[in-house]
Amino acid sequence: MNVAVIGAGGIGSPLVRGLVELPWVDQIWVVDGDQVERSNLPRQPWYDEASIGSKKAETLAQVFGARVHPMAVRVDRTFPWPPCDLLFDATDNWPARLAIAEAARSQAIPWIFASAVRWEGQSALMRPDGPCLRCLFGEELLEGPRCFEAGVVGFVTLAVAGQALELADRWVRQPADSALDRLYLLEGREGALWSVGLPKARCSHGIVQ
Ligand SMILES: [Zn+2]
Incomplete structure (x- = not known):
């Protein structure tokens, strides 16, 4: 199975490390x-002193080998x-x-939604026949802070x-598992972890042009 990781920072670089x-x-x-x-170095340990100034995507390909493009x-x-x-999604x-x-x-x-801002993190498997981001967050999502600003x-x-990797692995092994249909x-x-059920019906938002 072929995958793409969009973003090679605090979430994306450990994701690639796990995916290989x-x-x-x-x-x-x-x-x-x-x-x-x-x-970046303290929180993204797959980069080091020698990689400062290099493109993150190219550095990860050098570190993790030929399957990383x-x-x-x-x-x-x-x-x-x-x-x-x-x-x-490992974007900011x-x-x-x-x-x-x-x-x-x-x-x-499908795609995996993965987000971290300040002390808060979120992740979910987004199925092509399931709810979309607008179903979950409304139009206000466009106003949210970027992590490098916040x-x-x-x-x-x-x-x-780690949660995003777990969701992907579970989707491959047990695609009908109801644990996948949660945010x-x-x-x-506070040290709090919890989840909420995603809406069951496919949304009516369609593809935004
Ligand atoms: Zn929707």
Whole structure:
């Protein structure tokens, strides 16, 4: 099965590290236009001093081998999506996340929503015949802060990446498992983990043009 990870930062880099070890994963595309900065190193340990200034996607491909294909660009609506069975959202902004959601729906493949802002993390499997982001969050989602503006706590990104990997692995092994139809939430300051059921019906929002 081929996957793409959009974003190679605090969530995306540990995701790639986990994906290369999962037996059902074949090719992994990593999409991120950013360079490694010194401030990334404490929370993104797959980068080091020598990778500062290099493209994150290309560095991960060097570290994790030939199955990891870098695309050092930013996702937008003209992005040439590689042929994938599953997309991972590890972005830090809603416009990119919406582009991922629309690409997944138009290709009728699922995607994994994974988000971390400050002390809060969220993740969910988004099925092509299930609810969309607008069903979950309404139009207000477009106004949310980006993590680089709001800051993010390191262990929250690692926990969200781990949850996203677990959702993907469960989807491959037990696609009808009802545990997949939930939004998983983490509040790091209180140490709280919980989940809420996703709406059952397919939404009527369609693909936003
Ligand atoms: Zn919807």
